[in-house]
Amino acid sequence: MISRRELITVGLAAGGGLLIGCVTPRVGGPAPATPVEPPAPLPDFAPHAYVRIAATGAVTLIAKNPEVGQGVKTSLPMLIAEELEVPWESVTIEQAKLDPVFGRQVAGGSMATTLHYDELRRLGAVARTVLVNAAASTWKVPSSECRASEGAVLHDATGRRAPYGTLLEVAAALPVPKPSDVTLKDPKDFKILGRRIGGVDNPKIVTGQPLFGIDQRLPGLRFAVYEKCPVFGGAVKGANLDEVKALPGVREAFVLTGTQDKFGLLPGVAIVADSTWAAFKARRALKVDWVLPDVKRSGTSGELARDANALRGQPPATLVRNDGDVAKALARGGKKLEASYHAPMMSHATLEPQNCTALFKDGVLEFWAPTQNPAAGQELVCKTLGLAPSAVVIHLVRAGGGFGRRLLNDSLVEVGALAQRLEGTPVQVIWEREQDLQHDFYRPEAFHHLEAALDAKGRLSAWKDHFVTFGLDQAQTPGNGGDVDFDELPARFVEHYQLGRTILPTHVPMGWWRAPGSCTTAWAVQSFLDELAFAAKVDPLTFRLGLLGDARQLPVKNPRLRPYDTGRMKGALELVAQKCGWGRRLERGRGLGLAFHYCHHGYVAVAAQVQVSKQGALKVEQLWAAVDVGPIVNRSGAENQVQGSMLDGLSSAWLQEVTLADGRVQQVNFADYPLLRLPDAPPIEVHFIESNVPPTGLGEPALPPTAPALCNAIFSATGQRVRQLPLLKANLRWS
Amino acid sequence: MATWHLQINGNERVVEAESDTPLLWVLRDSLQLVGTKYGCGVGLCGSCTVHLDGAPVRSCQLPVSAVGAAQVTTIEGLAPQGTLTALQQAWVDLDVAQCGYCQAGQLMSAAALLAKTPHPDDAAIDAAMGGNLCRCATYTRVRAAIHHAAKGGAR
Numbered sequence A: 001m002i003s004r005r006e007l008i009t010v011g012l013a014a015g016g017g018l019l020i021g022c023v024t025p026r027v028g029g030p031a032p033a034t035p036v037e038p039p040a041p042l043p044d045f046a047p048h049a050y051v052r053i054a055a056t057g058a059v060t061l062i063a064k065n066p067e068v069g070q071g072v073k074t075s076l077p078m079l080i081a082e083e084l085e086v087p088w089e090s091v092t093i094e095q096a097k098l099d100p101v102f103g104r105q106v107a108g109g110s111m112a113t114t115l116h117y118d119e120l121r122r123l124g125a126v127a128r129t130v131l132v133n134a135a136a137s138t139w140k141v142p143s144s145e146c147r148a149s150e151g152a153v154l155h156d157a158t159g160r161r162a163p164y165g166t167l168l169e170v171a172a173a174l175p176v177p178k179p180s181d182v183t184l185k186d187p188k189d190f191k192i193l194g195r196r197i198g199g200v201d202n203p204k205i206v207t208g209q210p211l212f213g214i215d216q217r218l219p220g221l222r223f224a225v226y227e228k229c230p231v232f233g234g235a236v237k238g239a240n241l242d243e244v245k246a247l248p249g250v251r252e253a254f255v256l257t258g259t260q261d262k263f264g265l266l267p268g269v270a271i272v273a274d275s276t277w278a279a280f281k282a283r284r285a286l287k288v289d290w291v292l293p294d295v296k297r298s299g300t301s302g303e304l305a306r307d308a309n310a311l312r313g314q315p316p317a318t319l320v321r322n323d324g325d326v327a328k329a330l331a332r333g334g335k336k337l338e339a340s341y342h343a344p345m346m347s348h349a350t351l352e353p354q355n356c357t358a359l360f361k362d363g364v365l366e367f368w369a370p371t372q373n374p375a376a377g378q379e380l381v382c383k384t385l386g387l388a389p390s391a392v393v394i395h396l397v398r399a400g401g402g403f404g405r406r407l408l409n410d411s412l413v414e415v416g417a418l419a420q421r422l423e424g425t426p427v428q429v430i431w432e433r434e435q436d437l438q439h440d441f442y443r444p445e446a447f448h449h450l451e452a453a454l455d456a457k458g459r460l461s462a463w464k465d466h467f468v469t470f471g472l473d474q475a476q477t478p479g480n481g482g483d484v485d486f487d488e489l490p491a492r493f494v495e496h497y498q499l500g501r502t503i504l505p506t507h508v509p510m511g512w513w514r515a516p517g518s519c520t521t522a523w524a525v526q527s528f529l530d531e532l533a534f535a536a537k538v539d540p541l542t543f544r545l546g547l548l549g550d551a552r553q554l555p556v557k558n559p560r561l562r563p564y565d566t567g568r569m570k571g572a573l574e575l576v577a578q579k580c581g582w583g584r585r586l587e588r589g590r591g592l593g594l595a596f597h598y599c600h601h602g603y604v605a606v607a608a609q610v611q612v613s614k615q616g617a618l619k620v621e622q623l624w625a626a627v628d629v630g631p632i633v634n635r636s637g638a639e640n641q642v643q644g645s646m647l648d649g650l651s652s653a654w655l656q657e658v659t660l661a662d663g664r665v666q667q668v669n670f671a672d673y674p675l676l677r678l679p680d681a682p683p684i685e686v687h688f689i690e691s692n693v694p695p696t697g698l699g700e701p702a703l704p705p706t707a708p709a710l711c712n713a714i715f716s717a718t719g720q721r722v723r724q725l726p727l728l729k730a731n732l733r734w735s
Numbered sequence B: 001m002a003t004w005h006l007q008i009n010g011n012e013r014v015v016e017a018e019s020d021t022p023l024l025w026v027l028r029d030s031l032q033l034v035g036t037k038y039g040c041g042v043g044l045c046g047s048c049t050v051h052l053d054g055a056p057v058r059s060c061q062l063p064v065s066a067v068g069a070a071q072v073t074t075i076e077g078l079a080p081q082g083t084l085t086a087l088q089q090a091w092v093d094l095d096v097a098q099c100g101y102c103q104a105g106q107l108m109s110a111a112a113l114l115a116k117t118p119h120p121d122d123a124a125i126d127a128a129m130g131g132n133l134c135r136c137a138t139y140t141r142v143r144a145a146i147h148h149a150a151k152g153g154a155r
């Protein structure tokens, strides 16, 4: 018998690729030593790492990627189950740990569906093909006369039926076909894909069973907090460790010098205690003497904004793209518009704060990690703590939200360092909310100084954007997830186009925030397009459709991306306009707004209806989305992602900003970093356009068009153009 | 350290804890009832909601010394083992959760609402649920699931 672990080893020895086609697993071990012993149960049939079938017929499917609320623990196994021809209700889903046999295991970039739709269907079909062949060889009939259905193989001509569990021994002896050689089902025969399927962890979630990072409990577990310098880049000079160690429930308190990596192990003070509360309380008594870095201008939001605004009309540090002759086109007659848009820094504020659990024993460091990117975590741990990858085991546990925060593995390396020191004792590091908010990797601030011209017919003739954002330290490199795409609209749709960029250095580490780049750029672009439509006295829908032009495919610079399909974009825009009743007359104080955006391979158009009181109180009455990401895998999950990302777009545009003062983040908890609440969440209609293109992901693309649709609706209601977020700070009064 | 006799999900549980320890951490760290979640520690997010004699309270704000003889119900005790209340079933049927982290708190607030107001209108739902943050913003389904359960779960 070959266990899955051994299979993986074999697979790795064979080059680290997928197992399929490399090995043929065998069942049936050595004969029992004596005939009186009961026969050993048949081992599971595992044609590859993703499927196990027991002799009882029980099917276990492996969910390869981290689950952070985006639904992949359900949707990816659905792809396998569909082709394996097993009833969804009968399968058990098992979360994979980090293992090279599974290839890329990342929750990021809305990539899971895009990358795995075909691959996982093929893996399901591989297992089904072996089982069909096993039945055919047992019955001595051609495989082509057999078919699989509901966890069994059928031979219709003779009415024979063999449940999968009865075929394991034969199946295990047969060759496993290559994924590229198997036949996939016709989508019209799908029984699982396209349905509404609830999340596989729902029963545990609604009964409060242990699932999440902070739920991990090991015998003898200690609880720890790790205090870092409130000013990014600071180090520890000293701390009242003896006082802290004397507190009830505290086991240890010590300083870690950390590394220079601002995304890795920062310098800090660890407190290890018997309970979370003892650790939290001890943290309140901790007094650290910090060595503060010199943060000067870069440490205060007001100063940074002044510097960014002073760049208006100035040449950019980098010319990113320059089509035609923008200067000349802008100097020509015709209508000209100028505006500056400013979106603040943002925190991820996952509801489950950063945390991780680890145990260092017998030279192996084992993690139970709510991470979006475990391989990067392993690499960071190896580099920082001097371990070989084989000595770093990462179990993936459900994370209470990601939004990009958990692509970076600082909590993982923190607990790793502690576990190494506490050898033999498991430890959980948990961040208090205040720490989570003040030690995030923030969404980079974005300023767009825009200029544009309209021709005599009211069409866009020139567009210039001087984009200013923040970078870490001195280089002209934007913070993680802060850049504007080279092909960002309206590039390619206007003859004279210029995108320039200047980076203001800060000492603040930045990180990818849901729909990176797009989340701020779409707001500026789609708001300014709205301004141009009104300036041209053209209906904003007509103006946008005119800009997109005829349905065609436009090549893009990024080789990983498919061409931009203007027809799909227009289709989404037209559908959302129809669904929201675009063109309806509304009384003053009420308004409809539109926006569209393409990112992560998804084409999404959003409409918003708002009501604004004369005193400026905002009520968002309804949102609509038209979404084209190809065929839908899980209708329930897809709709949930679209609604959630739209409300995330609404919540962030309305309520949230992170500001700096003297080098530290000012926001402390949900009182000054508020999240959208249920009473303010509008009803949302989601419409999918299900073309035949290969399907793509939904974790992000509905977010970027939401803020501009909202702000355009506010303009139509009040005549007030919002050019600075969050809305909470804007004066929306009208008379 | 002091000894506390707590009435949790219908059973008496004896724990040792400092008197200022919030009930949240007694549940999670002493009793291994990890369904009740930590989100903010200051009463702003609702993740830690439990029932105290049927009323929803923020367990992060309730020191163990203040619990006394009150009946504490946590998400683990909302329904007898192996069963679901109509509300929990509605949460499953409508697939409310995204990450799921806030949902224990959402359910405890919603259960307390339905116990007092079996057929809440939207305004009553707004009032009862406004203090439960969901970072994934599952609010449209939270609202729908409460209505669904109130209607007896009929689709």
Ligand code: FES
Residues within 6 Å of the ligand: B037, B038, B039, B040, B041, B042, B043, B044, B045, B046, B047, B048, B049, B058, B059, B060, B061
């Ligand atoms: S953890 Fe208690 S209200 Fe947030």
Ligand code: FES
Residues within 6 Å of the ligand: A069, A351, A400, A401, B097, B098, B099, B100, B101, B102, B103, B133, B134, B135, B136, B137, B138
């Ligand atoms: S489901 Fe993620 S916080 Fe509510």
